[in-house]
Amino acid sequence: MELLDMDIDPVRLESSLWVGKKRYRAALTGWHLNWTELDKKNRDKKTVSVPVSEVIGVEEGRVQVLPQMSVAEDTDREFTVFYVKRSSSGSPYGLLWRLGRTQFCCPSRDLRDQWMTQLRIALKTHSPSRPHRLLVFINPFGGKKQGRQIYHSLVAPLFELAGISSHVVVTERANQARDHILKKDLTGFDGVVCVGGDGIFSELLHGVIGRTQQEAGLSEHDPSITLQSCDLHIGIIPAGSTDCVCFATVGVNDPVTSALHIIIGDSQPLDVCSVHHCSSLVRYSVSLVGYGFYGDVLAESERHRWMGPLRYDYSGAMVYLSNRSYAGVIQYLPADSQLSSPRDNTRCLSGCSVCSKGTERLFPHSPGARSLYSSHFSQFSSDTEGEWVSVEGRFRAVSLTCMSSSCPRSPLGLSPSAHLADGTGDLIIVRDTHPLGFLTFLHRHTSTQDQFDLPFVDVHRVKAVRFSLPTGEEEDRDEERERVNDGGMTEEGKRPSRSGSHKHLVERGEERGQKDFLCGLCCSKAPTVSVWNCDGEILPHTEISCRQEEARSGGNILANEGAITRVNNRYNSNIKLFF
Template structure:
């Protein structure tokens, strides 16, 4: 809300923002025009800022206008909206436009909402994570921690906040058997990366304005987090919110590291090379399936106010009905790709996502196993995943499972001297970062973090 002495003002930000500190001083001013800023939905998933001009009457009854503003402020203050944010901007990710996006599109909206912001431009990898884990950084003085960047930057903040929270509460986060403590602080992401899968999955669009509006309005939802551990050691590798990929997608991300100068196009180039190579990996996957969790082939899509996610939040995980007894299986074979999607993982490279029916807060990850097949068949899988309305899960060499936990072991063979080595090992693509350890144990923690987001809204064009 702002006081504009000139009715023809066109700027998004006006010089006088009516917050709690300035509103009493403003009552002595002659208010001729006040703009009331609000958000409206545009298109299928977007939001934008609009304003309503309130003009004093011909008798210059500005006291009535001021009282009206005061009443509006009282109503707004009744909502749980952030008043102070810690923002990290990654100037290196994606198309290297994060800083401009923040300065020109995001900060003006934060200023309109009278939000106090501490902004840090990161200078190196894990800069934000190191700061968040520093006990001298008082996270309890902020209402949210926001990243302006891509999925890798968001994962960095996620790991810093989660490890800090477990450490502060004396929880052994290295053990996959530990029950994790949910952070009190809410996270947020302003999309400015190469894929922006977290933004797509939680708002339906990778629009910085839409994500900024969700933050200032205090829209929140809880999302799942996958904890990735060493299989043979009681040690955490990292936390993940969106994607794990072994084989094709792991090799692609590893190969792309040498071509960062290419920007997002490096993923396309690396993907083409790995498709031509068509390398298979032997391994064993152990998983348990609970009937009540549904299947990645189900028809229901996760939207805001999702019933399935609401039920998962209320469900007591260690008290299963007899009908919900898990069916545990072990699968051995040769695989082109092993993918786990905790979110849909929708991005510019996949129209509907790696797993279009994945849910934000059902406590599960969708496990996708692509077994040995021809190059032509694998191309069909990639094309269906990227752009087709046909489901890739209908292909006879693709198996999908909705699981809360799984374990992967690369197949090993004896060598001289009694040693054992992997027949052929790939690496894991974990939210865009390379994980060299092939043998892992993954456990999903239901709705572990709170995120500023609207969820996927269902509205007509």
């Protein structure tokens, strides 16, 4: 054994150890654990190097973890190291992470104890941002209803190995997770984790943002202030139907990959968009705020929840066949085109330079200060009207997305070059076109072909969007008013409950019925107003204003190593909000 004293990256421990029948020279420096196979003449062969920050745990003996933690043998001289292992499979946008395991055998028990102690000290020293205690919400009805099983068989053993204690709540109703975060004592928790899809993630998002504002004495509805940054991190274990937020941040929707990211304390700031109606906050969105096609698909799919994830394919086909377009007025505030563009062919990864620059430029002030841009966003202020661009017409789809919104259905997403945390969103306007044109547009989401390179599609990088119905559409306004009254908004202007929006949806569904889709097909009277899909929830309003905000950079964004595998899914919710 040799101990070297160096200022930077000191070697703390180096010894000759055995892995199986082969002899290795193992070295623990401050930052890495390396082991190099030695041949009979003591010459180096292959080296494996694991950053200490990616070591998941160290156990005495020969241990295995999945499916259950068990000690196969403990001869007093052995220890097992678990670490992040990047698999060669995944999607082109992110690799799967797996639990690597190597069992070392030492010449003596003393040396084994020394290795165990040093590794544990190194872990503590070099992984300060790891969570110790997590509050986990499982939606037992998300996706294929596998949430509980996924958590208990794949995730809990990893948390246990990493020394994370978790308090698990299996939800019994929609919005339980949100209400828990808003009202219960969260002292001691380093983060909240959801096991489910984008809907339960959205509950956590609303809970975390809402609670932070409550504690800071700020009103989420006040359009003129910049809301307080959130300290509590959110993690996602994907077990939903679309898993868009997980896929767009990690590059894959895989529970083990996400659990490992959470354990090592990865974090990624995320833009949030606030959606207002008149002067009330309606919801926050991180993914899609979509009218027309995506609103109709969601409304239709809610009536077929029993189909599970397939409901979107079925509803997508039905809505496509109904061949609808809707009249509207879109106004948007363009973002600085010098910084980035939705067609610059870049891909946002952890540590993205565009996101870092955007944050510095937009948020030089401290949290809680009055918004730099509040005048731009005061609902219909006249002093800045000049900067807004207005488009009126009939649209197949109007979509605003803060991030790429990639998902297994669309691996590059709604806007492949959108950024996760730059304070902007991409507004995609699909004007009315013939059915084949629209099919081409949809189909391009499933390939690498550019969906914006079509004559009826426009895409703009924006800071804010407003949508209204054209003047003179009295019938539509009446319909909207009716829906607003039934739409689940409480008197205090709180956000609509899922049951509220669902009620509206069922009524609307009954009102339109299957007949309407067929009507759409044969060109008789089809509905003139669509609904907004906000991250998979239906909004109870047609006329809305959306404003992008952004996360402050900071936290512990890891340097990108040239592969998307370092994209993370713990949200450093230094998120700043809006309107």
